[in-house]
Amino acid sequence: MMEVVVTAVVALIIGVVIGRYLLMLVFKQMETDARQKAERLIEDAKSDAEANKRSKILEAKEKYLKMKSDFDSDVAKRKNQLSVNENRLKQYENKLKQNEAKLKQKEAQLAKQSEQLKKQNTELEDRFNEVADQKQLAIKAKDEAEVLRQEQVSKLEKIANLKADEAREQLVEALQDEARTKASIHIKNIMEEAKLTATKEAKKTIITTIQRTAAEHAIENCVSVFNLENDDLKGKIIGREGRNIRALEASTGVEIIVDDTPEAIIISGFDPVRREIARVSLQRLVADGRIHPARIEEVVTKTRKSIEEEIVELGERTVIDLGIHGLHPELIKMVGRMRFRSSYGQNLLQHSREVAKLAASMASELGLNAKQAKRAGLLHDIGKVWPEEPEVPHAILGMNLAKKYGEHPDVCNAIGAHHDEVEMTTLISPIVQACDAISGSRPGARREMMESYIKRLKDLESMALSFKGVNKCYAMQAGRELRVMVDAENVTDTEASQLSFEVADKIEKEMQYPGQIKVTVIREMRSVNYAK
Template sequence: MEMNIILPVLAALVVGVLIGRFLLGRVFKNMEEDAKRKAKMLIKEAESSAETMKRNKVLEAKEKFLKMKSDFESESSKRKNQLSVNENRLKQYENKLKQNENKLKQKEAQLTKGLEQQKKKTQELDQRFDEIAEQKELAIKAKEEAENLRLQQVSQLEKIANLKADEAREQLVEALKDEARSKASIHIKNIMEEAKLTATKEAKKTVITTIQRTAAEHAIENCVSVFNLENDELKGKIIGREGRNIRALEASTGVEIIVDDTPEAIIISGFDPVRREIARVSLQRLVADGRIHPARIEEVVAKTRKSIEDEILELGERTVIDLGIHGLHPELIRMVGRMRFRSSYGQNLLQHSREVAKLAASMASELGLNAKQAKRAGLLHDIGKVWPEEPEVPHAILGMNLAKKYGEHPDVCNAIGAHHDEIEMTTLISPIVQACDAISGSRPGARREMMESYIKRLKELESMALSFKGVHKCYAMQAGRELRVMVDAENVSDTEAGQLSFDIANKIENEMQYPGQIKVTVIREMRAVNYAK
């Protein structure tokens, strides 16, 4: 029974084992096939990536090769160029060497030829020396024979005249001396008279020629300027409410504005041409702008004063350029420009200085002297008159000191300082400048003596008022008949202003001479200014 059960079980186990082995074989086979397929795929991917890497490496190698090739070619081309340049330089050096060799050969040939000629000349000189030696021996023999004859003749003459040779010689020499002295004195006298006559003629000729070459203008300055208006309605704007505009304009510029019945015109009166010009230009700008009030007037006058200073500098530069003067110090150029607004005895100082410069240059050229230095000294000879401060020394000395300060030549400085004989003349240019100054100032109509004394009196008036404590500004008005004095409101009270007016008038009476009477007006103005922000 048990055997019957065991046998089928064993048979079933065997069958199951066989089936399991068969199934496992199929599974292993499938796994092997999958593994082979995956291996093939991996091999293909590896081959493709290897191919890609191979191509990249090949490309990189090709690029490096091309780069190295291009670098090599560029380097080789540079070296070839350098070699070609060096070859050219070598060829040039060879050509120069050949040229130098040819020149040396030529010089050697010339030297050889010169040596041969020198030998010939040496031989000729030796022959000449021999001939001269022979002639010298003959001359010595002839001289000895002549001396013997002379001694014989002298002895014969001594016997005839009963005089020795030394005594006769002394008598003859004394007679010749007396005759020579008389003839020399007559000759010297004739030469001196002829020289004086010739010098006078030449000096007159030089002066006349110089004056004829220089064209001069008859320029007389006055003390008023006329400002023309488009219509008379503008007079009311210029005067302003209760005259505040015209008072502000006069206080800012220091001139007198005269508004009368003259149609379409206003008169600007003042002895200082710079002030008159500032007032005229300021009026012109104010009228063109249309806004006329005290604050605007002060602003425009300040701007105009600055523009006039720039114009003065430009005028000085233009003057030195016209005259061909170079290297002048900027401060001297500014003073030359200020000459335009200064007059000397009614003659415009700049025109006078230009004329003196041209005359001096022409005269120095005629006399064979330094024309440039003469022209320079002629232009600067009155530079001391435009110094802003009132000097204690004469204007010629002041001008000389200024010229020294700003590096002018000593000859030019001496000509400036000596043109009125304040110092001794040490150069020939000095009398030329002095003469040309006299020529320019002595022309008919060139100067007015009264103008100079008038301007001097007005300046003295202003400087006298400015000497008092608290005086801020001072202007002489109405041809010197009125003195307007502006004082600081913070330093001078109303009572002190009245006393100041009395003191100034009293000092003018005691220290000055003047026609008529002078009105002294002290103006004390209080201003309060604030800004809204």
């Protein structure tokens, strides 16, 4: 029993020791776990703090950079504003300096003018005194002359035994007899001159009659009709006191005839390009509704440009239709201008196309170069559409133009030789000459009167343009009126009147024409400013 108790006590003691040891192990383990956990928490806290620190630093940097950028931009703006203000300040200073210089210059001029005026006043006073002295001398001399005259009359009366009235009557009778004698001689000379010039005057009468008979042919080639929707538009086209129609005629160089013809206006002019510009300009003005001189000049300028573009397009279309390639742009433009040119009443472009086709066919039949023949046929009359007045025949001028723009020598020779101005050196030349004759000689193709009529109108304009100070010149009313526009700054009213007389005198001396030609010189002063 004792042993059992002792064993139990020993076992209890051992169990207590073991349990305590185990408990200590558990406590140590718990302490280790707690320490590790605490260390982990500390590490986590440190990493979180580090992350927060970094994010705060980044935010602070971003705010700093943004503030710095805003500050820099603000500084740059202020610098720009300062530089602008400085430039303005400099400009103002320069203007002030310029104004001061101008004021000083004007003050100097005024001082100079004042001195000149003083000097002139002094000279005028001196001259006035001289004139007064001369007047007194003249009065004295007049009195002395009267006394001498009375003495001479008395002496003559004594010598001739005649009174002054009787001597005057005898002198008048002698002068009348002498005047009658001279008048009879003058009348006799006039009668003889009239007999000598009777044939010439008769020819002029016949020419006038022929021109009247040929009026229908001239109207066909020199008049265009512009149709209107109603007659109320005629008033707008004429404008107040005719200012619109005058501006239109001055800008286009044609005559606008507004008569009783219902819903129609007649455009008269020998240059078809001018008539077309006037017609299209009228069409645009009527469609727009704004018709006044400034608008008319603007529309005419735009229309002139569009017509030039149309001329180029027409030339390009013509050479494409004929299958001609590689033609110089200037020659293409001249081909387009043929559309608005007539030769003896025959349209020049139609005539040239016809000659080109005939020449190509004839060259093909003869086994020659048909392409060159076609080019020569199309270009054979380009000398007629040269804008300046030529000093050589149109065939020679056309040949020179073809050489200038790189055409083949055979083509150039055919152009120059189609009227025998130069020697033919290629077989294409007689072909083009023959085709030109075929196209021009077919029934109804040409009218000789129209060519001479247009040439006379061109000569009229060229003659007026040869005078100094003339800006523009237009032949109106089938050559019955010549309107000459002069530069108002270089030509005075007196000079304009003298210019009208000189132009009319030169026309009488150098030209042959039926009837009479009215020469009107227009001097217009314009002042233009712009409001900004």
